[in-house]
Amino acid sequence: MFLVGDNKQLKIKYNPKISNLKRQLQETKTETIGAKYPFIRRNGEVNYFTFPISGLISYKSDEQNLFYTFDYESKDRYGKVIKFHDAFDTYVNLDNVNITYERMFRKQVEEFLTNGNYKFFKSPTEGIHIISLMNTSLSPNDTLGRMLYSFSSTANEVADANLTNALNYGIWLKGNYIAPKNMGLKYVNGSINNVKTSNVD
Numbered sequence: 001m002f003l004v005g006d007n008k009q010l011k012i013k014y015n016p017k018i019s020n021l022k023r024q025l026q027e028t029k030t031e032t033i034g035a036k037y038p039f040i041r042r043n044g045e046v047n048y049f050t051f052p053i054s055g056l057i058s059y060k061s062d063e064q065n066l067f068y069t070f071d072y073e074s075k076d077r078y079g080k081v082i083k084f085h086d087a088f089d090t091y092v093n094l095d096n097v098n099i100t101y102e103r104m105f106r107k108q109v110e111e112f113l114t115n116g117n118y119k120f121f122k123s124p125t126e127g128i129h130i131i132s133l134m135n136t137s138l139s140p141n142d143t144l145g146r147m148l149y150s151f152s153s154t155a156n157e158v159a160d161a162n163l164t165n166a167l168n169y170g171i172w173l174k175g176n177y178i179a180p181k182n183m184g185l186k187y188v189n190g191s192i193n194n195v196k197t198s199n200v201d
Contacts, residue, residue, distance in 0.1 A: 004111075007173050010019065011061045013061035014058060014060075015054070025043075026046035026050050048157040050157070056150050057106050057150065100131060110136075113153055116132070130158055130165055131157075132156050133155055
């Protein structure tokens with residue numbers, strides 16, 4: 001699963017979970033006197049999805065630094081300077097270097113999840129939705145000495161998932177987008193045209 005917004009992408013790589021997917025409809029049931037069956041009334045406009053999402057937060061899930069880039073150096077217990085990429089390649093549980101990086105990364109994730117901005121939710125099974133997150137909470141993993149935390153949030157669909165809405169709500173920044181050479185795709189107003197570059201105004 002992925003959350004995209006504020007010109008960054010959070011990959012929910014570890015323990016991603018969605019326990020249910022509910023379509024919200026505004027409807028009422030009226031029991032009547034002298035009739036066997038009730039009357040059902042529905043608001044035809046209200047129609048959106050809500051679903052809970054959760055996952056484990058770890059900087060190890062951000063292999064390509066698409067969410068956060070560390071500008072930081074730490075030291076191991078022997079006083080040796082450890083740069084971020086060295087720590088990433090030699091991951092050791094409960095090491096003070098990794099605890100520091102996990103805490104810094106988790107802070108950025110928590111701010112991202114609770115900033116109130118609309119985001120793209122993407123997954124192969126649920127598809128793409130523009131959502132707003134509510135009721136976000138973090139819980140520590142005691143087995144790992146609280147070095148890692150899991151998060152849980154409630155996602156509410158707030159708009160149709162298309163490029164126009166993504167630009168209007170600031171999920172993606174306006175500018176020039178160059179597709180991979182083997183694709184040659186251009187996105188304009190949510191549709192795809194067969195060209196190599198595009199300029200979104």
